[in-house]
Amino acid sequence: MSTATAARPRTRIAVIMGLVAFAVYSVAPVWWLVVAATKSQADLYTTNGLWFAEFRLWDNLRGLFTYQDGIFLTWMGNTLLYGVAGTAGMTLVCVACGYGLAMYRFRGRGVMMGAIIGSFLVPGALLTIPSFLLYTDLNLVDTPWAIILPSFFSAFSVYLAKVYAEGAIPPELLEAARIDGAGEYRIFFSVGARLMSTGAATIFLLGFVGSWNSFFGPLVYLRDQHKWPVMLGLYSWLKVKVDNSTDLTGLVVVGSIISLVPMVALMISLQRYWRSGITLGSLR
Amino acid sequence: MNRTHVSALAASLTLVTALTGCGAQEPAGPAATASGPVTVTWWSWDESKFLDPVVAKFNATHDRIKLKVVKQADNPGTAANLRNVVAAGQDVPCLVKSFGEVPGLVGEGLLADITDAFRPYTTQGLYNEASYAGAKAGDRFFGIPAGFSPSFMMINRAVYDKHGVAVPKTWDDVIAAGEKLKKHGVYVMNLAGEDPSTLVNLVQQAGGSWYAIEGDSWKVDFLSPASLKAADVVQRLVDGDLVANQTYQDRPALISYFDSGKMVSLPTQTWQLGNYELNFKKSLGDWQPIDLPQFADAPAFVTPAHGGALLVPKGCPHIEEAVAAGVWMTTSKDAIDASYQQDTKQYSWPGAVPDPSPWIDSAVPEKLFGERRGEAKDVILKATKAGRDPWVVGPNYTGVFSELQDQWAKIVTKEITVRQALEHLQKFTVDDLKSKNVNVRG
Amino acid sequence: MAITAGPRAWRRTAALQGASFTVPFFLGFVLFSVVPVVLALRESLFTQRSSGLGFGPKTIEFAGLDNFLRGLADAKFWAGMGRVGLFAAISIPLIQVVSVVMALLLDAASRRVAARFRLPLLIPYMIPGIVATLIWIYLYSPDVGPLTPFLALLGIDADFYSGELIWVSIGNLMAWGAIGFNMLIVYADLQSVPREIFESARVDGASELRVAWSIKVPMIRRSLVLTTVLSIIGTLQIFSDPMLFRSMTPETVTRDFTPIMAIYDWAFAQGDFNYAAALSIILALVVGAASAVFYRLTNKAPTS
Missing domain, CATH: 3.40.190.10 (Periplasmic binding protein-like II)
Structure with a gap:
């Protein structure tokens, strides 16, 4: 709380006003989504988008959970599996790598950083066919591993982890631990990982949201629709109207709101990692 | 892409065996x-x-x-x-x-x-x-x-009647109807800027094709009499400001626009009817299925049936x-x-x-055509029997279509004429085939 | 233990153990990222030729750098690059400033206030792209959306689907989704910094604005550089947003409107995957050069 009490009242008001303005810009457009979720398919297109028509939210929810024998729930479950398994593994692999790159000087380190940054530059369009041939050779196609395993190795997360490690871990602290006789692995788990908790939580959240919203990988590597994640499922529903005599946009709207629930829950459960006031003293 | 190279590269990595496991x-x-x-x-x-x-x-x-x-x-x-x-x-x-x-x-x-x-x-x-x-x-x-x-047309008969416009039988009639409707702020048709299918369908209906095979070689002709006949209809619709340009992407605007009575004729096919039935509200029952308008000099009733x-x-x-x-x-x-x-x-x-x-009767939804629902069966059967497919395309048509889309957008916004677009496509297609080492004349 | 072996050996052991932290990542990285890139690089050196009517099998010929030379002379490709480069030069600074201001505000607020606002500010980032598209198509719609009539009240005649406003429309769509992401990265960096550093400045009487500008911003420079470089890359490779507007204003957004759109068109419509691969590499080099220039300007080498 020290920050707020130190701030002058005028500053505090300005800060809150600014935050309110940003919050309005961020949240106001979602109003359409909320209103649309309560409408029937015909009202969706022919009534004012900013206000309610006949209230059909319960029907829409029932439709969402019963359509095609409740495949939406299967999709949600798959997404949870891919998201949790993939992101947990990714966070471990990438935080360790970023920590290693930030805290140690060893031969090949420059090449590694170059490769990581270089990989950001490659347009994905170039890689679809070569990657598919590789996944076929590895027998990954149409297995959950095709989604989970590659997500472990996120160059972006490594870079982020390195940046956070450099900011959060004073090298002297590691020196001190070494002089106390701790091994490098123990130092990582007892000092490094703890100091990087905010960074790691951020990396986890970013990875999870990315995995939750991804559909191109699943579209290419998964065949059976019962293995699809929710975003690919919603995408396919959205596309139904293009050349079928039916339109499922209403289900997509409700489904996308429901699909936000786990992400919001995750966000709330990670709140404590962004608490201000980690102090060096508290670690010693 | 050569598969053996993938295998060789992949196999050189120790991880592979672990992963296949x-x-x-x-x-x-x-x-x-x-x-x-x-x-x-x-x-x-x-x-x-x-x-x-x-x-x-x-x-x-x-x-x-x-x-x-x-x-x-x-x-x-x-x-x-x-x-x-x-x-x-x-x-x-x-x-x-x-x-x-x-x-x-x-x-x-x-x-x-x-x-x-x-x-x-x-x-x-x-x-x-x-x-x-x-x-x-x-x-x-x-x-x-x-x-x-089968291709036919559905018109908002209530609006046609309100303004005393006759049901069109030919494309000339459509243009004439468009001129009358324009005075009341109503567009006769919609030409979406992203979708050149109207032009393609008209060429097919006129009996034309942009590609033909002659011996072991392609003949490309975007400027055939049939193609120009189709071009003329589109050009007159665009020049007279008789058409709307609603995009398909903005679904709420498209549907409410079609439903509003401001756009009153839709060339359509059976599979689309379900969607209109589902999404229209106000205009349900106002629509009438009619035969696809013909070219005035057509020797027989024809619908494009590619x-x-x-x-x-x-x-x-x-x-x-x-x-x-x-x-x-x-x-x-x-x-x-x-x-x-x-x-x-x-x-x-x-x-x-x-x-x-x-199976025709079931293809016609309950409410869209109101009391004229019975007419749909004859319209659809007639369209089926009159279906002709003179349309041939070449091995590079996917790319040509992409270019056609760009040209079509410029036609609809009057940046170029249909003829200019066709001349451009003629050159584009021939050059592209040549660059791929495909035999071509034209 | 290690200390008895002398400081140099001890250092070396520590460095080796440190390097071992990176091993799991790099094994997977080589397999899933490097291998496909090498395969794609190979493609760019070949060309395919048809024969006859074009329906038979194609012959594959080694083309050397022909595809690259053709790409360097491809006026439409470079026109797209220029278009996107200009857009990047204007939109990225704007988005970056807004994200940083947002992060600083959140950091300056009390813990209770910050907790209230964090979630709303991240909502757009969590909304999946396909749904964000649905929302903004509606809001932008000149026929049924609320923005056009609202601006008309203020005397502004705005059609967000038109060719004139397309970059504004794309920019806002991108910003809405991206600000939260950038903000979170910067904010997490700020939160990792020990608070004592700011407190001492406040005790010295520095205003909150001064603390933010002189102390906080320099502290987060590394993450700012990262988000900016990612924005440069993302913007130069922009694809899905202009594709959406291809329907709205197809006379403006042609098939080669942006470099990636041109690459997709070459690969999947014109059927020349080899040329598309060469263009992808040229694009990667340009993006790399732009990022390097940016690093140079911020005087911060990436590998340091």
Whole structure:
């Protein structure tokens, strides 16, 4: 709380006003989504988008959970599996790598950083066919591993982890631990990982949201629709109207709101990692 | 892409063996079950509710061949996935819902020549002969004809009557109606800037084609009399400001616009009617199905009927069986009946059969045409019988279509004339074929 | 233990153990990222030729650098690059400033207030792209959306689907989804910094604005550089947003409107995957050069 009490009242008001303005810009457009979720398919297109028509939210929810024998729930479950398994593994692999790159000087380190940054530059369009041939050779196609395993190795997360490690871990602290006789692995788990908790939580959240919203990988590597994640499922529903005599946009709207629930829950459960006031003293 | 190189690179990595261990093995492919029934895999991005009953019916009535459907997410996704599996040469499906023109896909090297397997079925009177052209590249079959959806027009009769405008019979009538309606702030048609199909359909209706095969060479002619006749209709609609330019992307605007009575004639096909029924509100019952307007000098009543195909990809291990299953799907009464939907009371449109009349009534929704619903049956049957398919495309049509889209947008916004666009496309197409080392004249 | 072996050996052991932290990542990285890139690089050196009517099998020929030379002379490709480069030069600074201001505000607020606002500010980032598209198509719609009539009240005649406003429409769509992401990365960096550093400045009487500008901003320079470089890459490779507007204003957004759109068109419509691969590499080099220039300007080498 020290920050707020130190701030002058005028500053505090300005800060809150600014935050309110940003919050309005961020949240106001979602109003359409909320209103649309309560409408029937015909009202969706022919009534004012900013206000309610006949209230059909319960029907829409029932439709969402019963359509095609409740495949939406299967999709949600798959997404949870891919998201949790993939992101947990990714966070471990990438935080360790970023920590290693930030805290140690060893031969090949420059090449590694170059490769990581270089990989950001490659347009994905170039890689679809070569990657598919590789996944076929590895027998990954149409297995959950095709989604989970590659997500472990996120160059972006490594870079982020390195940046956070450099900011959060004073090298002297590691020196001190070494002089106390701790091994490098123990130092990582007892000092490094703890100091990087905010960074790691951020990396986890970013990875999870990315995995939750991804559909191109699943579209290419998964065949059976019962293995699809929710975003690919919603995408396919959205596309139904293009050349079928039916339109499922209403289900997509409700489904996308429901699909936000786990992400919001995750966000709330990670709140404590962004608490201000980690102090060096508290670690010693 | 060369597969051996992938393997070599991958194998050089120690991780590989570990990974193949974790990856669950693919279910044994059809090749592995030589003694039992053969499994034909079918890719489609239609809703499962349309696909599953057809598969169930097939498997209930066939012992030697089993059909298995793999639901795809959408049209471009299917295209990406097929390119990938054909390149990998593994787990290639045997039937795929078409995502482009057959010759374009053959030009890409994606399809298998099924002429020998399919030819016996062409002598049994199973197909409407107009449906063959859409499954061929040159004189060879690369897919099973899936036929066409008959073209007709629906007009908002209430608005036509309100302004005392006569129902159009020719494209000249449409233009005349457009001029009268314009005074009341009503557009006669909609030409979406992203969709050049109106021009393509008009060329087909005029009996034209932009490509032709002469011997072992292509003849490209975007400036044929038929093509220019079509161009003239489009040009007059655009020049007179008689058409709206609503995009399909903005669905709420499109639907409420169509529903509002400000745009009153839609060239349409049976499969679209369900969507209009579902989404229209105010104008339900105001619409009337009418015959597709004709060119004034047309010798006979004609509708454009360029068909689609059920693709058979290169690398399909069971072409005979795939063709048998595909023919069953596109022509048998069992298959068509199995596609019946309880909720909408509709069948998938049997576009390839010579006589679709038993299924026409169900293709017409309940409320859209109001008391004129009865007229739809005759309109649709007449359109089916008058369907002609003079349309031939070349191996580079996918790319030419992409260029056509850019040109069309400029036509609709009056940046260029239709003739200028056609002249440009003539040069573009010929140059492109030459650059690919394909024989071409024109 | 290690200390008895002398400081140099001890250092070396520590460095080796440190390097071992990176091993799991790099094994997977080589397999899933490097191998496909090498395969794609190979493609760019070949070309395919048809014969006859173009329906038979193609012959594959080694083309050397022909595809690259053709790409360097491809006026339409470079026109797209220029278009996107200009857009990046204007939109990225704007988005970056807004994200940083947002992060600083959140950091300056009390813990209770910050907890209230964090979630709303991240909502757009969590909304999946396909749904964000649905929302903004509606809001932008000149026929049924609320923005056009609202601006008309203020005397502004705005059609967000038109060619003139397309970059504004795309920019806002991108910003809405991206600000939260950038903000979170910067904010997490700020939160990792020990608070004592700011407190001592406040005790010295520095205003909150001064603390933010002189102390906080320099502290987060590394993550700012990262988000900016990612924005440069993302913007130069922009694809899905202009594709959406291809329907709205197809006379403006042609098939080669942006470099990636041109690459997709070459690969999947024109059927020349080899040329598309060469263009992808040229694009990667340009993006790399732009990022390097940016690093140079901020005087911060990436590998330091």
